[in-house]
Amino acid sequence: MKAHIRERLEIARANAGASAVVRVATTNPITERHYTFTELAALWSLSYETTRRLFVNEPGVVSFGDAYRVPESVVRRVYTRLANQ
Numbered sequence: 001m002k003a004h005i006r007e008r009l010e011i012a013r014a015n016a017g018a019s020a021v022v023r024v025a026t027t028n029p030i031t032e033r034h035y036t037f038t039e040l041a042a043l044w045s046l047s048y049e050t051t052r053r054l055f056v057n058e059p060g061v062v063s064f065g066d067a068y069r070v071p072e073s074v075v076r077r078v079y080t081r082l083a084n085q
Contacts, residue, residue, distance in 0.1 A: 034062070034069035054078060 035043070041051040052068075055061050060074040 029060070029071050029073065033072040035072070035075060037068055037070070040070060040075065054082075 037048055037051045037055065040046075040055070041048045044051065046054075055070050055074070055078065056068065058070070058074055058078060060071055060077075062069045062071070
């Protein structure tokens with residue numbers, strides 16, 4: 001993985017620990033939190049286009065025409081995959 005992406009993932013990991021919001025994990029994709037590419041870009045400190053490239057063809061991402069929503073379980077799967085490269 002490129003160094004700048006690894007660094008941003010480390011920053012995101014550190015910021016995630018500082019969050020005061022606690023979410024209950026769910027296995028139901030209908031009721032779990034869904035993110036936009038813009039929200040994920042801000043959360044991970046990446047550009048919109050980089051975030052879009054990471055998620056647009058990922059299984060489980062929901063699209064409504066040009067609008068995409070990424071379930072939290074997919075976000076976790078991609079993050080784990082990127083962090084372990």
